[in-house]
Amino acid sequence: MSGFFIALLSGALMSVQGVFNTQVTKTTGMWVSNAWVQLSAFAICLVMWLIMGRDSIATIGEVQPKYMLLGGVIGAGITWT
Template sequence: MLITGISLALLAGALVSLQTIFNSKVNERTGSWSTTTMVLFTGFIASFLISLLVEGKNTFSFQHMQPWYWLSGAIGVGVVFCLVQGMKLLGPTYAISIVLTSQLSFALLFDSMGWLGLEQIPFSWNQLLGVLVIVGGIVLFKFGGSKSEKSEQSPGTLQSDS
């Protein structure tokens, strides 16, 4: 069970990265809102068809669901739009690093507080330290390049085309 969960989580991370790259390429040819619409519409079609195949008539069984859970689709619009814009402004690795760190930070907050119907998991300083280590890694990734890379990128350096 644990191995399956880890495998699915790893696959989800790979798919998010792949989707982000695809979304970025679509956004190069069209606007961010068109990209968001296309991504969510094709996702709707795919999930609807797979749901019909896997769950059949239970696809439309929504008993005991809080009405505010229906906002999930609208939240998805914000996710895709912000991710496409972040990729355009920051590049894939930096943008995804920040997104995943933000996701982990908010998951820690929601778990620790027991918000949104989650089972409350006691907060520990080790969890916070883990998030801060990841943030430190992102800072090193972005600003900790080698000296030769920095000298090549410095604005006062003239480069010849020969």
């Protein structure tokens, strides 16, 4: 049951995020807006990682195959297109 509520919250947050991002993009432009969104998301993820005590950052080197690490590059391509 908690998964259902998490899904509802996620959907609501995605809708609100779209509105916020659109307003930032109108003022700053696509690339500045996207950089801000990614930077602020990274900062929150970093704080949560430090609080929650997750795996070592060095485990990123264990990802196989290495091309799977291109998710961020693909995201930039999605933004550009």
